[in-house]
Every structure is written in structure tokens, then in C-alpha cells.
């Protein structure tokens with residue numbers, strides 16, 4: 001178990017099941033210096049007006065103290081600590097609340113590139129290469145939604161200890177997000193290639209996205225889901241492809257990615273999903289090709305980890321949810337039941353099953369779609385353990 005791992009605080013009553021909800025990363029519950037809870041997108045406490053900002057090294061939104069006579073801030077209660085400036089996009093439509101190390105922007109020889117940053121920009125904003133045309137009336141709001149979802153994605157990647165490399169640090173393979181609009185005769189395809197993630201700006205439009213979701217028969221379609229899927233392709237290139245042992249295990253679980261990709265996708269769109277996909281894949285699209293199976297499974301791992309972190313951070317553990325033993329997973333369902341971390345992963349998984357029972361019923365109470373409209377077949381559980389091991393092994397020192 002990683003030292004970042006958290007478990008439910010306090011003992012469970014004796015009549016509740018043994019396994020707690022175990023979340024793999026860090027707290028998602030942030031607090032102002034006044035004690036009030038604050039959230040990922042906040043830049044000022046609504047109760048006491050203390051400025052707030054996301055500090056990447058500390059993986060969270062922190063209360064800040066202005067440094068007199070400057071635009072700088074320190075973390076509240078640490079006046080001798082590092083100084084920060086607000087991201088240049090704080091006042092733009094992006095509304096970024098992330099902080100930039102002051103020495104990357106000001107001083108004798110500011111060198112943002114040494115920090116992997118664009119001038120004045122935070123880490124999250126430094127991964128954006130193309131923003132929407134802001135002279136189009138709808139685009140400022142769309143850009144805001146895109147960046148908000150991307151900041152949530154990147155904050156989680158950092159918490160998981162995954163490398164977030166910008167194009168400033170690595171001009172060839174660093175991350176570059178292009179938010180593009182369709183032009184007559186020029187469709188924009190959402191996708192990933194060599195660190196570049198392209199997203200159609202129209203996906204930020206609820207009406208457009210919902211129409212596509214319904215047309216494609218998808219149970220779920222969000223900006224965050226797109227980002228988590230596409231970044232999966234990026235990490236496959238980075239973490240799986242170059243390592244023989246992981247690549248061999250990948251092929252055993254997901255299939256051989258050398259099968260013709262273009263042809264596989266064409267077949268998926270022309271003939272529809274494989275009829276028995278639900279027994280081995282998390283979604284019908286995952287059945288199209290091993291790479292898509294990987295990206296879908298990876299995205300689900302990030303969904304599960306972030307939602308479990310959030311639930312746990314706010315004291316929600318769903319331990320009392322009654323559930324049939326058949327609906328829970330056991331070590332025989334795992335890919336590597338003897339791995340030292342297998343028990344931890346199993347607890348995380350079963351905690352997740354309990355939690356989604358509650359979340360889905362909550363959503364139905366409000367007449368909304370299920371929060372997590374998916375079932376996890378045993379084959380997917382094995383693939384999820386592969387993702388879990390890849391991510392947690394990266395996190396260990």
C-alpha cells in the first residue's frame with residue numbers, strides 16, 4: 001500500500017462488513033483557514049474572503065496570505081514558505097485558480113521554461129496549446145468548462161504521481177491540448193496522437209454533447225470522461241509500450257494492439273459493437289480495439305479513484321449498504337490475487353460497488369441518469385487491477 005493511501009477514519013460498527021472504502025490517493029476535501037469547506041474551483045472563501053488557490057506541490061486548494069506590496073501570496077500560516085502568483089488565466093474566461101511559483105514569473109531572471117511552464121501560466125494552463133476563438137460568443141463559456149474539466153483531470157494525475165509533462169519541457173512528446181472548432185468541410189475528431197489531445201469545442205455544449213450521446217447510445221458522455229479516456233492513450237505510450245513485461249501482460253489481458261486499428265474502428269462504426277461485449281468490456285466502444293479497451297478501462301479507473309477519494313474525504317463510506325455477496329468481488333476474480341497489494345485493491349473495488357449503489361439511487365431520487373451507469377464484469381476487474389498496479393507502482397519511491 002502506498003503511503004499516500006487513505007482509509008476510513010474511525011472504526012466501523014461491529015455489524016458492518018469488514019472492508020472499508022479504500023481510496024488510493026489524496027483528500028478531495030479542502031478547508032479554508034476559517035474551517036469552512038472549500039472546493040476545487042474556489043478562488044476565495046465565501047465566508048471569510050480569504051484568497052484561495054490550487055498549489056500543485058500540495059495537491060490541493062489552500063488558503064493564501066497576500067505578501068504586502070506585491071502581487072504575491074504565501075500559503076496561509078507559512079509566511080516564510082514559497083511564494084506564488086496567480087496564473088495569468090485567473091482573470092480570463094478560463095477562470096483559472098491555480099498558482100504559479102513566483103520565481104517562474106518575477107525576479108532577476110524569471111525562467112518559466114525551467115519549470116516547464118509558459119510565461120505567467122500554471123501547469124494546467126501550460127498544457128493548453130490551442131484555445132477556442134473567443135470572438136465567437138459561445139466560446140468563452142465553452143473554454144471555461146473545458147479548462148475546468150482539464151484542471152480536475154490534471155489535479156488527479158498529480159495526486160496519483162503520474163508524470164505531467166508540458167510541451168515546454170518536452171517539445172516533441174509533452175502534453176498539448178488543442179481545443180478546436182469545426183469549419184465547413186473540416187470535422188474535428190476527438191483523439192490522441194503523440195501527446196497531443198484534440199477535443200471538439202462543441203463537446204462543451206450540453207445540447208450538442210447530449211445529442212451525440214443519445215445518437216451513439218452511450219450511457220454517459222462528459223468532458224471529464226473524454227479527457228480521462230484520451231490521457232489513457234498518452235500513458236499507454238509512456239508507461240506500457242516501452243516496457244516488455246507490462247506489454248506482455250497487457251496483451252494477455254486486453255489483446256494484441258498490433259491488430260489493424262483503422263480497420264477495427266471502421267468495423268465498430270459500420271457493424272456496431274460485438275454482440276457479447278458486456279461480458280468482457282466496460283463499454284461497447286472498448287470492444288472495438290485493445291487500445292480503446294485500454295483507454296476506456298483507464299478512464300474508469302480514474303473515475304473510480306477520484307469519486308472514491310471524494311466520498312472518503314467527506315466521510316461517505318457506504319459501509320452500511322446491504323449488498324448480496326454475489327455482487328461483491330473476491331480474490332479469485334483478480335488478475336494477480338497473490339500480489340501484496342491485492343487485498344487493498346479488492347477493498348477499493350468492493351467499497352466502490354457499495355458506493356455506486358448509493359450514488360445511483362441518489363441520482364434516481366432526483367430523476368437524473370445513474371451516476372455510474374456501468375457494471376463491472378470479471379474480465380474488467382482483472383484489467384482494472386492491471387491499471388491499478390501500473391499506477392501505484394509508479395507512485396512508489
Ligand SMILES: [Zn+2]
Pocket residue numbers: 032033034035036045046047048049050
Ligand atoms: Zn474562510
Ligand SMILES: [Zn+2]
Pocket residue numbers: 087088089090096097098121122123124125126
Ligand atoms: Zn492556469
Ligand SMILES: [Zn+2]
Pocket residue numbers: 229230233291292295
Ligand atoms: Zn480512444
